[in-house]
Amino acid sequence: MTSTLRALVLASGISAVALTGSAIANDVKPEAVAFSDAGGIETPVAAQAGSADAGKKILTDRGLGNCVACHQVSSLDAPFQGNVGPSLDGVADRYEPAMLRAIIVNPKKALYEGTIMPGFYTLDVGKHVREDLVGQTILSAQQVEDVVAYLQTLKE
C-alpha cells in the first residue's frame, strides 16, 4: 500500500529469499548465536569478515535492511530517511562492535523487549510469518557482518 511500508517492509519476498535464508556452512546459525552477559555478541556470525561497502548498500535497500526507513545517516545519499529510531551518526562512538552486532541480530535481546526494531538474524519472530519466510532470517550472517562493518565507520 504505502510505499513507505512497502519499503520498511522490505517488500518483495523473492529477492529476500534468494539472498538470505540457508546459512552457509561456517556461519553461526541464528539459533546458536551467543549473547555475552553484557548483551553483546563477541564472535562474528559469518565466517568471512564484513565489507563496509556492502553494508552501506544494505542500509538503504528496501528489500534488505531498509534501516533508513527508521534511522537517519547524514552521510548517506538516500531520500526519506525516517525518525522512528535515533540517528546513527556517530553510532560507532557509542557502541562496541559486539553491541552493534547484537542490536542488528536481535534488538529485543540487546536493547529491550518492546522495541519496534526488527531482529535481522533471529528466528524469534512474530506470529503467522508469511509461509515462504518461515525459518528464514531477514539478513544473512554475511549481511549482518557487512552492516556491522559499515556502522563502525560512523564516527563523529
Next chain:
Amino acid sequence: MTKKVILAASVLALFSSPVMLTKATADPADATLTIDGKEMTVKTAAPEGHPFDTLYSGWLYREPETRALEEDSFENPGMFGVEQGAELWSVVEGTAGKSCESCHAEPEVDMKGVGASFPKWDADAKRPINIELQIDKCREENMGAEPYKFDAAEQKALTAFIKHQSLGMPVKLDLSQGELQTWWDRGKELYYTRTGQLNLSCSNCHEDHNGQMIRADHLSQGQVNGFPTYRLKQSKLISLHNRFRGCVRDTRAEIPKAFSDDLMALETYVTWRGTGLSVETPAVRQ
C-alpha cells in the same frame, strides 16, 4: 569489559524514557477541519481506559495539500464514490425486485448515524457486522441478490455513501450489545500481538511511534473514522479491511481474510479507539 557494561547501562537509561525519543518531530498539525460548513472533531479527549489522552484524526498527519482536498467536497475525489453510491441506492437487483430505496426511502434521514455506530452486534450471525456486511445481509435476505465480492467498486461506493450520511457525527459504539465486548477484548489482544518476520504489532507503529516518520510516511494513530478513504496514490477508494490487510502484510505475515473473525474483532476495537472523532468519510489520503 567495563566499557561494555557502561555502554549497555547507558542504553537502558536512554530507553527507559521513550518519550524523549518520540518527541523528535512531526507532531500532528494544529488545524481545524470544516467540511460543507460543518466543523469536524479532529482532536478529542480519549474515552476512559484508552492508552492515549488525546485522539487525533489521521487528517492532522497529512500534508497541507492532501488536507485541503478533504476540506473541499467539490475537490475531494472520494465524493465520486459517494455519488456512485447514491445512484446504486435505487438500482433494483435480485429476485425480490427491490433496491435499497425500497426499504430506506430517505437515505439522508434513514442512514444518519449508522456510519458512526457500526460495527454492531448481529444476533443472527452471533458476531459483529460492519457496513459492508450489513449491505450484503440486506442484499441476500431482502433483495434476493448475491453478496458483493470483497472490495467490489459497488461495495466501496455504497459503504462510503452510507458513512457519508454521518459526516461530522462522533464515532460511538455500544459495546453492551450482544457479545460485542468479548470481540472488543479479542481485537485488543490482536492489536498488541506482534506478527510476521518483522515482528511488529499495530501498537508498535500507531501507539508507540505515531507522529514520527517511517520512510516518507508520517505515522498517525491509525484511526478508522475516514474509511473508506480516497488514496491519491491508487486513485480510488480504499476499504478499511484493505488497509488492515496492507498493514499486516507489511509485517511480512500471512494476510488475514477480509471480514474474518480476526478482522471484525480488530475493526470493533480500533473503531472504539477513535471514539468521539467525527466520521469523515470519504477522507483523503496520500
